Amino acid sequence: MSDLALRSRDLRKVYASKSANPVTALAGVSLEVQRGERVALLGRNGAGKTTFLRIASTLLRPTSGSIQVFDVEVDRHPDKVRPYIAVVPQEGKPFFHLTPREQVYTYLRARGLTRETAKARTEGSLERMGLTEFADRLSITLSGGQRQRAMVATVIATEAPLLFLDEPTIGLDPFARRAVWDSLRDLTRRGSTIVLTTHYLDEADALSQRLYIIERGHVLVSGTAEELKRSVGGTLKVFLPQGAPSVDRFRGFGSCVTDGEGLTVIVAPERLSELMTGALGLGLTATVGPVTLEEAFLNVVGRSIDED
Amino acid sequence: MATSMVVQGVLLVFVWILNPGLIGVALLGAVLFSMFTMGQRVLNEAAYIRIDHKVNELYLASPLTAEGYFLGMSAGVLLVYLPPVVIVGALAAVVVHLSVAEVGLLLALAAAVWLSAASIGYVFSTAFRDMRAIWAYSSLFFNVFGVLPPVFYPLDLFPTALRPIVLLMPPSAAAAILQSAIGAAHPTHGELLLAAVGLVVEAIGLFAFAVYWARRTARER
Numbered sequence: 001m002s003d004l005a006l007r008s009r010d011l012r013k014v015y016a017s018k019s020a021n022p023v024t025a026l027a028g029v030s031l032e033v034q035r036g037e038r039v040a041l042l043g044r045n046g047a048g049k050t051t052f053l054r055i056a057s058t059l060l061r062p063t064s065g066s067i068q069v070f071d072v073e074v075d076r077h078p079d080k081v082r083p084y085i086a087v088v089p090q091e092g093k094p095f096f097h098l099t100p101r102e103q104v105y106t107y108l109r110a111r112g113l114t115r116e117t118a119k120a121r122t123e124g125s126l127e128r129m130g131l132t133e134f135a136d137r138l139s140i141t142l143s144g145g146q147r148q149r150a151m152v153a154t155v156i157a158t159e160a161p162l163l164f165l166d167e168p169t170i171g172l173d174p175f176a177r178r179a180v181w182d183s184l185r186d187l188t189r190r191g192s193t194i195v196l197t198t199h200y201l202d203e204a205d206a207l208s209q210r211l212y213i214i215e216r217g218h219v220l221v222s223g224t225a226e227e228l229k230r231s232v233g234g235t236l237k238v239f240l241p242q243g244a245p246s247v248d249r250f251r252g253f254g255s256c257v258t259d260g261e262g263l264t265v266i267v268a269p270e271r272l273s274e275l276m277t278g279a280l281g282l283g284l285t286a287t288v289g290p291v292t293l294e295e296a297f298l299n300v301v302g303r304s305i306d307e308d
Numbered sequence: 309m310a311t312s313m314v315v316q317g318v319l320l321v322f323v324w325i326l327n328p329g330l331i332g333v334a335l336l337g338a339v340l341f342s343m344f345t346m347g348q349r350v351l352n353e354a355a356y357i358r359i360d361h362k363v364n365e366l367y368l369a370s371p372l373t374a375e376g377y378f379l380g381m382s383a384g385v386l387l388v389y390l391p392p393v394v395i396v397g398a399l400a401a402v403v404v405h406l407s408v409a410e411v412g413l414l415l416a417l418a419a420a421v422w423l424s425a426a427s428i429g430y431v432f433s434t435a436f437r438d439m440r441a442i443w444a445y446s447s448l449f450f451n452v453f454g455v456l457p458p459v460f461y462p463l464d465l466f467p468t469a470l471r472p473i474v475l476l477m478p479p480s481a482a483a484a485i486l487q488s489a490i491g492a493a494h495p496t497h498g499e500l501l502l503a504a505v506g507l508v509v510e511a512i513g514l515f516a517f518a519v520y521w522a523r524r525t526a527r528e529r
Contacts (some may be wrong), residue, residue, distance in 0.1 A: 054528075057365075058369050059368060059369055059526075059528065060527060060528045061527050061528065063528050078527065079373070083371040085369060085370075086366075086369070086370065088361040089366065090362075091362060092361065092362040092366065093360070093361045093362070094364065095361065096361075100460040107370075110367060110376075111372060151366075154366065155366070157371075164369075179338075224328065
């Protein structure tokens with residue numbers, strides 16, 4: 001099996017419509033994912049993450065460009081790709097009239113696993129997702145978070161070489177999110193490759209070994225979370241809640257981003273004291289913290305990940 | 309499961325009250341109608357899973373083939389809704405005194421109707437983009453084409469000029485063949501041939517098209 005789990009070259013997708021103008025969802029996405037990596041596609045809603053994932057997982061045909069999974073052309077040979085992949089669809093829900101145990105087991109059997117293997121993997125997966133207690137309850141009676149965990153459990157039980165997860169922790173509480181993260185880390189330790197989309201910056205930071213920031217169908221930047229944070233130009237951020245009108249006074253300290261009345265300044269530690277003195281001199285209050293992916297995202301995209 | 313027999317049950321009661329002599333024909337019709345409405349259930353289920361649950365993506369992006377998904381879902385629906393149909397079928401066999409050969413014919417015709425209906429249901433399910441219209445339209449389609457033609461009543465009561473139309477519909481074609489076999493209707497050789505050939509061609513043709521369509525729609529464009 002190739003060391004390259006996924007590779008796309010100039011991948012484009014244009015949604016044609018009879019009643020409206022065509023929408024370009026992907027405008028030439030090129031990226032690579034090594035076998036055993038956990039990679040996050042980070043972007044705002046509508047950035048093209050889900051479209052990319054649907055093309056990679058054989059569910060959608062690209063308009064042009066190429067994409068390969070373990071060196072197999074996805075568009076030309078989807079049947080050869082499918083045994084290698086499993087996908088958690090965005091906002092997917094388990095069958096309401098199946099229990100999580102039945103849902104996982106049935107899916108594994110449909111993928112061709114033997115009864116024994118399917119049974120063992122079902123139990124393991126339910127346990128990892130903290131679903132053992134609810135394993136025999138109909139999915140319709142489960143909470144939204146439990147249903148989402150059942151979907152993730154269904155897919156991680158496959159132990160497929162390449163897993164696609166589209167917003168896998170949406171709607172989960174912090175405990176459940178960590179359970180999902182731990183399971184995904186465990187899977188990559190055992191050789192699986194994970195490609196997930198998310199618009200949770202903390203998730204991309206905590207979980208991905210590498211990430212791609214996607215905006216309007218383009219890959220803007222890729223690297224590790226640390227590399228992206230370093231690219232901002234400092235390791236500290238100073239937030240001045242009423243600082244926006246005075247932005248010109250702070251431009252010399254590092255990159256400045258205004259958000260309404262507020263101003264965020266990225267600054268190197270050795271210049272923090274000078275900046276704080278200037279801020280206090282203007283009668284401004286300030287809070288100081290480490291640079292996070294949020295600033296890196298703002299720096300790269302030019303707007304917040306939550307902004308429509 | 310029991311609610312799936314409401315229409316058949318109501319019609320059987322009406323036939324029992326209005327003309328008890330036709331109850332055998334109506335019971336056989338209820339079996340064929342039930343197999344036809346399996347298509348409605350496949351349509352509802354396939355659309356619901358795709359639009360509301362999106363679990364179809366789980367299966368379509370897996371080693372399971374698209375036709376395997378279609379057949380698996382159709383067979384699952386059949387298994388769930390079959391028990392009351394078997395009971396009605398057994399009742400019909402007793403009331404009409406079906407021979408072994410006639411039971412075999414009933415099974416073959418029921419299978420052909422199911423294959424046609426499941427294929428129609430799956431193909432139509434892919435046309436819907438939201439759930440609002442599905443329940444009403446699917447119910448209307450399958451009930452109208454399963455109740456108005458001579459399925460619950462003998463073909464002889466249906467206008468001769470319009471028979472070629474109903475003999476090209478799977479449930480009424482199957483009913484005409486069965487009614488002819490038990491002597492409850494007297495179609496001409498031409499009508500019988502039309503019903504038999506039409507049913508076989510439709511079952512095979514619709515199934516082949518559904519398999520093609522399942523493969524085609526497994527990947528959006």
